[in-house]
Amino acid sequence: MIKIEKLHKSYPIGKGALHVLKGLDLHIKEGEFVSIMGSSGSGKSTLLNIVGLLDGHDTGNYYLNGQLIENLDEKKAAILRNKFLGFVFQSFNLINYKSALENVALPLYYQGIGRKERNKIALQYLDKVGLKDRAEHLPNELSGGEKQRVAIARALVTNPKVVLADEPTGALDSTTTHSVMELLKEINREGMTVFVITHEEDVASETDRIVRLKDGVIISDEKVNKKVII
Amino acid sequence: MIKFLFDTDTWQEIFSSIRKNKVRTGITIIGVMWGIFLLVVLLGAAKGIENNFNRLFGDFATNSVFVWAQQTSKPFKGFQEGKAITLKMSDLESIKKEIPGLEFVVPRHQSQALTVNKFKTGMFGVFGDYPEFDKVQKRNLVYGRFINNNDIIEKKKVCVIEEEIYKQLFEKDEFPIGQYIKIDGINYNVVGMYKEGQIGGGGPRGNIHIPFTTFQQVYNRGDSVGWMMITGQPGFDIIQIEADVKLLLKNLHKVHPEDERAFGSFNLGDLFKKIMEFLIGMQFLTWFVGIATLIAGVFAIGNILLITVKERTKEIGIRRALGAKPWEIKRQIILESVFLTSIAGALGIIFGGLVLMLVDAKFGKGEERFLTNPTVDIPVILIAALTLVFLGTLIGLIPAHTAVSIRPIEALREE
Numbered sequence: 175m176i177k178i179e180k181l182h183k184s185y186p187i188g189k190g191a192l193h194v195l196k197g198l199d200l201h202i203k204e205g206e207f208v209s210i211m212g213s214s215g216s217g218k219s220t221l222l223n224i225v226g227l228l229d230g231h232d233t234g235n236y237y238l239n240g241q242l243i244e245n246l247d248e249k250k251a252a253i254l255r256n257k258f259l260g261f262v263f264q265s266f267n268l269i270n271y272k273s274a275l276e277n278v279a280l281p282l283y284y285q286g287i288g289r290k291e292r293n294k295i296a297l298q299y300l301d302k303v304g305l306k307d308r309a310e311h312l313p314n315e316l317s318g319g320e321k322q323r324v325a326i327a328r329a330l331v332t333n334p335k336v337v338l339a340d341e342p343t344g345a346l347d348s349t350t351t352h353s354v355m356e357l358l359k360e361i362n363r364e365g366m367t368v369f370v371i372t373h374e375e376d377v378a379s380e381t382d383r384i385v386r387l388k389d390g391v392i393i394s395d396e397k398v399n400k401k402v403i404i
Numbered sequence: 405m406i407k408f409l410f411d412t413d414t415w416q417e418i419f420s421s422i423r424k425n426k427v428r429t430g431i432t433i434i435g436v437m438w439g440i441f442l443l444v445v446l447l448g449a450a451k452g453i454e455n456n457f458n459r460l461f462g463d464f465a466t467n468s469v470f471v472w473a474q475q476t477s478k479p480f481k482g483f484q485e486g487k488a489i490t491l492k493m494s495d496l497e498s499i500k501k502e503i504p505g506l507e508f509v510v511p512r513h514q515s516q517a518l519t520v521n522k523f524k525t526g527m528f529g530v531f532g533d534y535p536e537f538d539k540v541q542k543r544n545l546v547y548g549r550f551i552n553n554n555d556i557i558e559k560k561k562v563c564v565i566e567e568e569i570y571k572q573l574f575e576k577d578e579f580p581i582g583q584y585i586k587i588d589g590i591n592y593n594v595v596g597m598y599k600e601g602q603i604g605g606g607g608p609r610g611n612i613h614i615p616f617t618t619f620q621q622v623y624n625r626g627d628s629v630g631w632m633m634i635t636g637q638p639g640f641d642i643i644q645i646e647a648d649v650k651l652l653l654k655n656l657h658k659v660h661p662e663d664e665r666a667f668g669s670f671n672l673g674d675l676f677k678k679i680m681e682f683l684i685g686m687q688f689l690t691w692f693v694g695i696a697t698l699i700a701g702v703f704a705i706g707n708i709l710l711i712t713v714k715e716r717t718k719e720i721g722i723r724r725a726l727g728a729k730p731w732e733i734k735r736q737i738i739l740e741s742v743f744l745t746s747i748a749g750a751l752g753i754i755f756g757g758l759v760l761m762l763v764d765a766k767f768g769k770g771e772e773r774f775l776t777n778p779t780v781d782i783p784v785i786l787i788a789a790l791t792l793v794f795l796g797t798l799i800g801l802i803p804a805h806t807a808v809s810i811r812p813i814e815a816l817r818e819e
Contacts, residue, residue, distance in 0.1 A: 248730045261725050272420075280726055
C-alpha cells in the first residue's frame with residue numbers, strides 16, 4: 175500500500191540544510207496497523223507529511239497504492255489526498271462553524287457529491303463512531319474525545335486506502351485515548367490500513383507493528399504480539 | 405461552475421465568513437456603496453441640471469445670435485463718430501445672400517404699448533414679428549395660431565398674446581380668441597395665445613406679437629428693422645457667423661471695420677456652448693470622482709478579504725488536506741469578493757435612486773426649480789454595475805492567490 179525506498183528530505187535553514195530523513199525504507203501492506211514512534215525531531219512528522227502528500231521529498235521513491243508519486247502539482251495532490259488518504263490530526267482540525275455532520279461531509283463535497291447523498295453517507299459514519307445523536311452539534315459543543323471521533327469519521331467518509339493519524343491522542347486524557355485507539359483498532363479490523371504517529375509507548379503498543387525512528391533513520395521495525403481478545 | 409453558484413454550501417460559507425467580520429465587512433461595504441451612491445446622485449443631478457437647462461432654453465434655437473444697431477465710435481469715410489445707424493430690410497437680404505450656413509434671419513421690432521380691453525389696462529411689450537420667429541423661439545400656443553404670411557402681406561391688425569396678458573386683460577374663463585384688444589389706440593383681433601417658458605425675450609414676462617409689417621406701418625418705422633435674430637444651420641460656427649454678419653453690416657453702413665460699438669450683439673449659441681461645456685465637464689468630474697471612490701472601495705474589500713484569508717489560513721489548510729483543489733478555494737474567495745461588491749453596488753444604486761427621488765420631490769417642482777427630472781440612464785447603471793463586478797473579481801484574485809500560495813502543510817501548522 176505504502177512503499178518507500180531510500181527516502182531523503184532536508185529543509186533549508188539559513189545557508190545550510192537540515193537533513194531530516196536520511197534514506198528511509200519502509201513497506202506497509204494493505205490492512206496493517208502501524209505506528210511510527212520517535213521523540214520530537216526524529217523526523218516522524220516529516221515522514222507523515224510526505225506520506226500524506228502534504229510535502230514533497232527530495233530523493234528516493236514513494237509508491238502510494240502502487241502509483242509512483244512524482245511531480246505532483248497541488249491539484250493532483252488534492253485529488254489523490256481526497257481519494258486515497260484520510261487524515262486525523264492531534265488538534266482535531268474540525269471547522270468550527272460547521273456542525274459535526276457538515277464536517278464529516280466536507281471531503282465528499284470536494285468529490286462533488288450532492289448535498290443529500292453526502293449527508294446520508296456522513297451520518298452513517300457518524301453512527302459508526304457512535305455520534306449519530308451529535309450530528310447537529312458544533313465542534314465546540316463536543317468533548318475532546320467526541321471531536322476526535324468526528325475527525326475519524328471525516329477521515330473515513332471517502333472510504334480511503336490509508337488513514338493517517340498524527341498524534342491522534344496527543345490532546346486527550348487516558349480514558350478517551352483508550353477509546354479512540356479502540357476505534358482505530360476496530361477500523362483496522364474491518365480491513366483499513368492505519369498509520370499512526372505517536373511518541374507514547376501506550377499508544378504504540380496498541381498497534382500491530384511499531385517502527386522506531388531516530389534522527390531520520392529507522393532503528394527498529396517490529397511486529398507486536400497481540401494479546402488474544404476473547 | 406453554475407452548480408457551484410447555486411450550491412447551498414457555497415453561500416453558507418460566504419455568509420459564515422462574513423458573519424465572522426460583521427463590522428469590518430459592513431464598513432467596507434459602505435465604502436463601495438458610497439462610491440456608487442456618489443456616482444448615481446451626481447450623474448442624476450448633472451442630468452437634472454441639463455434637463456432644466458433644456459427646459460428653459462428649449463424654446464430657443466440655441467445656435468442663434470441677436471444683432472442690433474447702435475452708434476459708431478470711430479470716424480470713417482467722412483462721417484463723424486457718434487453716427488446713429490438703423491438696420492434696414494435690405495440688410496437682411498444682403499446677409500441672407502452673402503453669408504453661408506444661415507438657417508433663419510428674422511427681423512423684429514419692439515415697443516412698449518398701453519393695452520386696453522374694456523375696463524382693464526396694462527403696459528406690455530409689443531413685438532413686430534414674422535412667422536419665422538416661431539421657429540427661432542418656439543411659441544407654445546394654447547389657443548389659436550401664430551402670425552402667418554397672410555397677416556404680413558395684408559398688414560392685418562391681429563395679435564398673439566402671452567398667457568400672463570390674458571390673465572391681466574380678460575375675465576377668468578373668458579375665451580380670448582376672436583376678441584379685440586386696443587393697443588396704443590388701435591384695435592387688434594386676438595388670434596392666438598401662448599404660454600412662455602421661464603426665460604422669455606429678456607424683458608418682463610408676457611409679450612404681444614403683431615405682424616412685422618403692421619408694426620412698421622402703425623409705428624411709422626418705414627423700412628427699418630429694430631433688431632434681428634440669426635440662426636445658423638447645424639455644423640456652422642455661430643461665433644463665425646456673428647463676426648461675418650457684423651463685418652458685412654459695417655461694410656453696408658460705412659462703418660470703420662474695427663469699430664466695436666456700432667453693432668451690438670448677443671450670442672446665445674456661444675453662451676449655450678459654454679454652459680454645455682460646463683455640464684460636460686461636470687459629468688466628467690462626476691465619473692472621475694465616482695469611479696475613483698469605487699476603486700478605493702473595492703480595494704478596501706480586497707483588503708478585508710486578505711485579512712479574512714489570513715485568519716482562515718488554518719481552515720484553508722484543513723480543506724486542502726481534505727482534498728480541496730486550489731481552484732476550489734480560489735473561486736470561493738473570488739465569489740465572496742464579487743458578492744460583497746455586488747451587494748454594496750445594489751445598495752448604492754438603491755440609495756442613490758432614493759436620494760434622487762427626494763431631491764426631485766424637494767427641488768424639482770415649480771417654476772423656480774433648478775433641476776428637472778434628475779435621472780440616470782439604465783445603461784449607465786448597468787455599466788457601473790458591470791464595472792463593479794469586474795473590479796470585484798479582479799480584486800478578489802489577490803486574496804484568492806494568497807489563500808492558495810501558502811502550502812497546506814504550513815497552513816495546518818498555523819495556530
